[in-house]
Amino acid sequence: xxxxxxxxxxxxxxxxxxxxxxxxxxxxxxxxxxxxxxxxxxxxxxxxxxxxxxxxxxxxxxxxxxxxxxxxxxxxxxxxxxxxxxxxxxxxxxxxxxxxxxxxxxxxxxxxxxxxxxxxxxxxxxxxxxxxxxxxxxxxxxxxxxxxxxxxxxxxxxxxxxxxxxxxxxxxxxxxxxxxxxxxxxxxxxxxxxxxxxxxxxxxxxxxxxxxxxxxxxxxxxxxxxxxxxxxxxxxxxxxxxxxxxxxxxxxxxxxxxxxxxxxxxxxxxxxxxxxxxxxxxxxxxxxxxxxxxxxxxxxxxxxxxxxxxxxxxxxxxxxxxxxxxxxxxxxxxxxxxxxxxxxxxxxxxxxxxxxxxxxxxxxxxxxxxxxxxxxxxxxxxxxxxxxxxxxxxxxxxxxxxxxxxxxxxxxxxxxxxxxxxxxxxxxxxxxxxxxxxxxxxxxxxxxxxxxxxxxxxxxxxxxxxxxxxxxxxxxxxxxxxxxxxxxxxxxxxxxxxxxxxxxxxxxxxxxxxxxxxxxxxxxxxxxxxxxxxx
Numbered sequence: 001x002x003x004x005x006x007x008x009x010x011x012x013x014x015x016x017x018x019x020x021x022x023x024x025x026x027x028x029x030x031x032x033x034x035x036x037x038x039x040x041x042x043x044x045x046x047x048x049x050x051x052x053x054x055x056x057x058x059x060x061x062x063x064x065x066x067x068x069x070x071x072x073x074x075x076x077x078x079x080x081x082x083x084x085x086x087x088x089x090x091x092x093x094x095x096x097x098x099x100x101x102x103x104x105x106x107x108x109x110x111x112x113x114x115x116x117x118x119x120x121x122x123x124x125x126x127x128x129x130x131x132x133x134x135x136x137x138x139x140x141x142x143x144x145x146x147x148x149x150x151x152x153x154x155x156x157x158x159x160x161x162x163x164x165x166x167x168x169x170x171x172x173x174x175x176x177x178x179x180x181x182x183x184x185x186x187x188x189x190x191x192x193x194x195x196x197x198x199x200x201x202x203x204x205x206x207x208x209x210x211x212x213x214x215x216x217x218x219x220x221x222x223x224x225x226x227x228x229x230x231x232x233x234x235x236x237x238x239x240x241x242x243x244x245x246x247x248x249x250x251x252x253x254x255x256x257x258x259x260x261x262x263x264x265x266x267x268x269x270x271x272x273x274x275x276x277x278x279x280x281x282x283x284x285x286x287x288x289x290x291x292x293x294x295x296x297x298x299x300x301x302x303x304x305x306x307x308x309x310x311x312x313x314x315x316x317x318x319x320x321x322x323x324x325x326x327x328x329x330x331x332x333x334x335x336x337x338x339x340x341x342x343x344x345x346x347x348x349x350x351x352x353x354x355x356x357x358x359x360x361x362x363x364x365x366x367x368x369x370x371x372x373x374x375x376x377x378x379x380x381x382x383x384x385x386x387x388x389x390x391x392x393x394x395x396x397x398x399x400x401x402x403x404x405x406x407x408x409x410x411x412x413x414x415x416x417x418x419x420x421x422x423x424x425x426x427x428x429x430x431x432x433x434x435x436x437x438x439x440x441x442x443x444x445x446x447x448x449x450x451x452x453x454x455x456x457x458x459x460x461x462x463x464x465x466x467x468x469x470x471x472x473x474x475x476x477x478x479x480x481x482x483x484x485x486x487x488x489x490x491x492x493x494x495x496x497x498x499x500x501x502x503x504x505x506x507x508x509x510x511x512x513x514x515x516x517x518x519x520x521x522x523x524x525x526x527x528x529x530x531x532x533x534x535x
Contacts, residue, residue, distance in 0.1 A: 030125065030228040030380050031353040032290040034281065035372065037088065037232070038270065038346075039081065039134060039161075039239040042300025044329035044447070045267050046346050054447065056255060058268045061275030062348075065292065069350030070408060071362040074474075076420050076428065077298050077369045079335055079342035081160060084297040084369055085234075086110050086137045089117045089149060091373030091384060091401035095421050096507045098137075104158035104191075104530060105518035108511045110138025111149070114392040116399075118373045119150030122230050125380035130219045131156055132212045133234030139193075140515075141535045147195050151232075155199060155215040157191040158530050161236065164243035165315055167192040167203040169530060173240055173323050176307035181320060189522040191530045198529035207245055207315075208236055213273055220280050228380070229286070233277070237270045238326065240301075242309070242319035244269055249316045257451050258309040258317050263325030288352035291379070295347035295369060300326020302334035302341070302441060302459035305450070324458065327449045332480040334459060337441030338426035339480055340433075341459075345369070349408055358410045364475075365415035366428070367404050374401030375408070397507050421502040427495065431475040434495045435466045444479065469496055 043049055047063040048071060077084040082101050083094035090097045090111045102109035111117065119129040131146040131154040138144035139158040146154035161170035168183035169191040183189075192199040192208075202211055216233060223229055244265035251268060255261035274294075281287040307321030319325065326334065333339025377384035389396035406412045420428040427434045443462040450458065464470065471485040471492050485492050521533035 029289055030127070031351075032229040032281070032286050033122075033127075033231070033376060033379075034277075034290055034292040034351065035230070035232045036274065036292070036294040037085065037234045038294065038296050039234070039236060040298065040300055040326060040335060041238060041267070041296035041346050042326035042328045042334065043331045043341060043344065043346050044327040044445075044449075045238070045263070045300060048348070049346060052447070056252065056260070056264050056448065058251070058264070059271040061271045061278070062294070065274070065278065065294070065350040066348045068359050069292070069348050069354060070358050072295075072347040072349065072367065073362055073364045074366045075295055075345050075347035075369070076343050076366065076422075077296065077345045078422070079298050079337055081239075081297045082110060082136050085135070087368070087370040088372060089119075089137055090115050091118060091370055091386070091399040092397055093368065093370050093400060093421060095423065096397040096400065096505070098509070099423060099506075100511065101160065102511065103160075103514055104136075104139045105514040106511065107140040107515050107534060108509060109140070110136070110144065112389075112396055112509075113141065113143050115389050115396055116386045117149035118376060119146075119230060119232075121150070121373070121377050121382050121384060122228075122380050123150050123152075125228070125382040127228045127230045127380065128152055128223060129230040130154065130216075131232045131234070132215050133157075133232075134161075134236055134239070135234070136160060139530065139532055142532050145193065145532060153195050153219065155192070155194050155202075155212065156234070157236075158193065159191050161239040161241070162191045162208070163241060164208050164236065165204065165206075166190070167199075167208060170241060173306065174321050177321055178308075178310070180310060180313065180318065185528060186519060186523055189519065189528050189530045193529070193531060198526050198531060200527055200529060207243075209269065209273060213276065216277060217280060220284055220286075223284070225284060225286050230376075235270055235273070238263055238266045238300075240320065240323055242266065242325055243315060246316040258311070259305060259319045259322075259325035260327075260448070260450055262309070262317050262319055290351040291349065291353040292351040293347070293349050293372065296345040298345070299328050299331070299334040299337070299342040301336075302326065302328065302445065302450075304458045304461065305455050324450045327445050327447075329445050329447055329449060330479050332444050333441035334445075336460065338422050338435060338439060339441060340474065340478060342441065343422055344478075355409050358408070363408070365407055366417050366420065366430075367402075367407070367415060368417065368420055370400065371402045371404045371417065373399060374403045375405050377401075378403040378405055419502070421505070424503050424506060427499045427502060428474070429495060429498060431473060432491070432495065433472045433474055433480070434492075434499055435470045435472075436468065436499070438463055438465050439470070471495065
């Protein structure tokens, strides 16, 4: 079941069950796969995590999909977007592919060139593969783009975020700025890419998510249902800057705090978008053979407002100061933190491919976003081994994704994974979590977070010192209120030893600075759009 191996690297306690073998699938037809990775979605920003309903959280379509599917209560991600997305596409834990945020103009951003992406594997199995939305796993060469990673078509942007009506790259949150930030050459470019070149025929026309919906509709309208489909949708929702169509903002006019108001409007828009998308699968006769997975890429952001939102713009209220608006209630922490609010994603599986026996159930077993690589390869009947990475000099870390289909489909009751190294100071083992050092984001937001009371005391600004470590029982205490370190000294010491062993398996990439040639190429070759620059 468990392998302790060393092939160019030391990999400790990495499960290989389901990676080496290719178990039979429940029917002869390979499933269509609809994968949705939502940006900065808070645990408490979906109805299926609200025990007490609130008019602020309006996600009826998502909640219905959960009701017909499997609620994933322990689906782990990294607390930041680039590592989580690199993990999904590569089948490695972030500690063995990309542990930090990285801008697209960094040649070392995202997945190393010689790693094989999940879409490349599914193409081998005969899938038609398409990507729509945020990429954020590199663009240095054409090989680093979605098309180079195995997607037949893509409409995507490369960076952490862009502006919802212009697609200009997002320059990061501002502090107390009172006018809309501008994007001007030669230091700022448009960030929207259509498979092989700039999407200069689409940017600046409508709210970006409508562009994404049009592309997904085009994919479905032109798809032969007899061929298996991989459609990966990565909405910009709900990353900064916060923007939503005015008619959605008006639904939440009763919320005084503007960051929270626009955030909820964005999530409600996404809910409608997913309702329309799944209806198109049904109208095409594909839903009964579709496996849908939705997950956040990390928890919701919990930083300070750092200034007001700008009201009465051409598109209603826009928030670009600070990084606030999401809610991970009742979990502790959020984005950028190793607490459950940052790494336990709002997630579910749905679709007609799920066995009827598991529909409408909850799964409280550990899994990681990296595990979908091995799961999809198993369902497609293709070997997940990354021979290209193994042949690199020196060899790159191998795929460590675990096939979760036997767990998800009810064939087994317990997860084949028992260990997740979040980073070098945070470890999840079974139902325990070990944290070391000074940990930020150490408090909890309430049901209506953020608000005026928390404006100058956000969750992120709180911290706790875990020396030598803090220990939590995630089964008994998923909200991490009770530190057991003083009462379970033997367990604490054994987990500290395990953490030290796991640290030896971390792949330390050499991350250089952003390359100025990237932005120069955006204007000299791509007409003011971000795109590959090294080839």
